[in-house]
Amino acid sequence: xxxxxxxxxxxxxxxxxxxxxxxxxxxxxxxxxxxxxxxxxxxxxxxxxxxxxxxxxxxxxxxxxxxxxxxxxxxxxxxxxxxxxxxxxxxxxxxxxxxxxxxxxxxxxxxxxxxxxxxxxxxxxxxxxxxxxxxxxxxxxxxxxxxxxxxxxxxxxxxxxxxxxxxxxxxxxxxxxxxxxxxxxxxxxxxxxxxxxxxxxxxxxxxxxxxxxxxxxxxxxxxxxxxxxxxxxxxxxxxxxxxxxxxxxxxxxxxxxxxxxxxxxxxxxxxxxxxxxxxxxxxxxxxxxxxxxxxxxxxxxxxxxxx
Numbered sequence: 001x002x003x004x005x006x007x008x009x010x011x012x013x014x015x016x017x018x019x020x021x022x023x024x025x026x027x028x029x030x031x032x033x034x035x036x037x038x039x040x041x042x043x044x045x046x047x048x049x050x051x052x053x054x055x056x057x058x059x060x061x062x063x064x065x066x067x068x069x070x071x072x073x074x075x076x077x078x079x080x081x082x083x084x085x086x087x088x089x090x091x092x093x094x095x096x097x098x099x100x101x102x103x104x105x106x107x108x109x110x111x112x113x114x115x116x117x118x119x120x121x122x123x124x125x126x127x128x129x130x131x132x133x134x135x136x137x138x139x140x141x142x143x144x145x146x147x148x149x150x151x152x153x154x155x156x157x158x159x160x161x162x163x164x165x166x167x168x169x170x171x172x173x174x175x176x177x178x179x180x181x182x183x184x185x186x187x188x189x190x191x192x193x194x195x196x197x198x199x200x201x202x203x204x205x206x207x208x209x210x211x212x213x214x215x216x217x218x219x220x221x222x223x224x225x226x227x228x229x230x231x232x233x234x235x236x237x238x239x240x241x242x243x244x245x246x247x248x249x250x251x252x253x254x255x256x257x258x259x260x261x262x263x264x265x266x267x268x269x270x271x272x273x274x275x276x277x278x279x280x281x282x283x284x285x286x287x288x289x290x291x292x293x294x295x296x297x298x299x300x301x302x303x304x305x306x307x
Contacts, residue, residue, distance in 0.1 A: 042153035108207035
């Protein structure tokens with residue numbers, strides 16, 4: 001005969017296993033890049049939020065897999081010098097790459113890849129390698145495909161809008177998450193709900209660095225902005241959020257930039273230059289000799305550089 005405690009534990013375990021979003025079994029997985037892009041299509045957002053959408057299109061978020069070209073190139077070297085060199089990865093050629101491999105990078109650059117089959121990972125890698133094709137049409141098509149999937153409105157305002165899911169619930173498919181509750185005039189996303197993290201740096205911290213990602217079979221180390229933000233800037237009394245600097249103070253809004261932006265450079269780094277010059281005579285030639293002292297001050301809320 002089972003004890004009441006055992007029955008309670010079994011019931012709790014079954015309840016946890018049945019929570020929405022736990023296994024992803026209720027969502028049909030994308031088989032192609034086009035299907036994944038359609039699953040997370042946010043193009044309708046620009047009908048009401050034209051300025052915000054236009055700002056976002058200028059940002060690196062809008063091409064998070066291609067990036068400036070460097071991100072895609074890094075995926076290629078990760079495959080060649082990483083996956084294919086690691087004896088237990090199961091990857092001997094680019095066609096062997098699966099979702100589980102790409103998530104080392106996609107955790108931040110394309111988190112929705114978890115909602116795709118391995119065929120999408122293979123398609124991404126094919127396009128990554130096609131970028132260096134001597135055929136300009138092939139290379140252009142590859143870039144176009146890679147730019148179809150990105151960090152868009154639905155990633156920040158739906159998929160990643162809730163962190164403590166057991167406490168606050170799972171993101172609902174008909175809901176856009178922002179800073180308040182209300183109705184949302186959209187045929188699919190009809191509800192507007194407040195996200196407790198929408199104005200908090202932890203929203204950005206999900207991707208912008210928390211240190212080594214030990215949950216992978218082969219841990220990766222990438223940007224650690226959020227770690228230095230918490231351990232240095234916040235620890236020393238800083239209280240501004242990522243959003244306040246990268247969106248509000250910079251005036252860039254949803255065109256969130258970093259070191260490439262002149263606005264962000266001016267906000268992040270201050271410097272002064274002191275130069276002294278002397279001329280030495282040796283009787284036959286004049287050799288100018290200069291000494292330049294440059295003092296750099298980091299005014300950002302995190303370490304520079306990152307990544």
